[in-house]
Amino acid sequence: MSRRLALPIAIIASFLTIIAFLQLTKTPSLRLPIANSSATTELSQILREQNLAISSPLTLTGTTATAFISGLTVFFSLDKDINTQVRTLQLVLGRTKIEARAPKEIDLRYNKVVIRY
Numbered sequence: 001m002s003r004r005l006a007l008p009i010a011i012i013a014s015f016l017t018i019i020a021f022l023q024l025t026k027t028p029s030l031r032l033p034i035a036n037s038s039a040t041t042e043l044s045q046i047l048r049e050q051n052l053a054i055s056s057p058l059t060l061t062g063t064t065a066t067a068f069i070s071g072l073t074v075f076f077s078l079d080k081d082i083n084t085q086v087r088t089l090q091l092v093l094g095r096t097k098i099e100a101r102a103p104k105e106i107d108l109r110y111n112k113v114v115i116r117y
Contacts, residue, residue, distance in 0.1 A: 011099075015113055018091045039078050040065060050086055064109060072102075077109040088113060 040058040043065050047054055052069050059066045065076040076085050085108040092113055096103055107114035 011095075014095065015092070018088065018095075019112070043067070043076060043078075043082055046082055046086055050090060052086070052089070073105045075105070075107040075109050080109075 040060055044054060044058055047067065047069070055068045055070065060078075063078045065078055067074045067076065074089060076082065088108055089106060092103075092106055092115065096115070101117060103115045103117050105114075105116040107116075
């Protein structure tokens with residue numbers, strides 16, 4: 001039983017460390033929401049700048065923007081700092097490559113990242 005819990009606990013601890021690091025290294029950045037059409041434009045631009053290719057146009061539902069990146073669905077909160085969410089996404093994608101697990105969804109809307117495999 002303890003072996004089955006060791007990996008999920010290690011993953012959660014890693015993500016908490018990453019989030020704490022991002023909070024400490026926070027720099028002034030773009031803050032959304034703006035007008036809905038410009039919010040998707042700004043998010044698309046930030047994703048392109050970070051070499052994250054969007055495979056279809058962003059969809060906007062309330063304060064949630066949904067992006068499809070390399071067969072992966074990513075949910076962003078427009079109420080939170082977009083740059084921090086994009087950096088978190090990059091760290092999560094790097095971590096999933098190391099673990100050789102391909103997630104289907106990454107949800108960045110909450111305080112803790114939610115990954116669905």
